Amino acid sequence: MIKIYRKTATIKAEQFDGSNEMVDKYRIEYDEAYMVPFRIEALEGLIGVESGDWIATGIHGEHWLVADAVFKQTYAELPVIPNYVADWIEKCKHDGTSVGDMLCSERRPEKMRDWMALTPGTYEFNQCRYKEHQELVARAWLDGYQVEEDK
Template sequence: MIKVYRKTSTIKAEQFDGSDEMREKYHIAIGSGWVAPYRINTLEGWVGVQINSWIATGVNGEHWTITDDVFKKSYAELPAIPKNVANYLTDCKRANTTIGTSLSGNIVLFSHARSHDMIHDILSWLCPSDNQDLFARAWLDGYVVEEEK
């Protein structure tokens, strides 16, 4: 019986552009082949990498290539959330609250956000339902903190 699986870890990936900088960074060799003139050393040996393919890096520093179409179907960027919201999410997890309780707006109970402005920022961000979806995705998959504007 076939079972359905999902990926459970995050990866770091960079789209290959053929630049000298990327060739040096990933130790990419240049060959004379028409199909894949660029080659990268992976756990499976040297494999071709084409411009616009993605070079993924695993938890042990190993690299592999992913074609652009497969990458776009398989991966999504981690959600970017504001620093105050990230701190709130961390506080809620530390307090062993559920995601439902975390989304309910009981910020004072679970967060170190004690100033009125911080609480207002968090509640204002959580109010649109799209942001609640982002918060849930960040809770489950991880997140990056938005750059300050």
């Protein structure tokens, strides 16, 4: 019987823009004699890379290329959350708290409750923001997250 699977690993990826910075960073060769003048050492060997392709990097530093259209259908960026939300997620996971209890309004720290539900500046309850942030935190719990840079 065929089963359905989803990818669970996270990857690092950067869209190639043809800049000298990226050519140097990924040790990309340039040779006008080839149909695709930029070439990168990837899992498949030395292959052509074009502006717009994604260079993915695995846990051992290996690279592989993904065409832009395929990348957009296959990968989603990890949620970006504030540090205090990340701290709450990690505390709850450490303590054995369920994802439902972690999202429970009465249990969450006040700063997190405000971030989830209140419109910045007006501090009025915003149902749409609350729903979006609840889903964002649940996704961060399940898939991992990036911590928002300090402003």
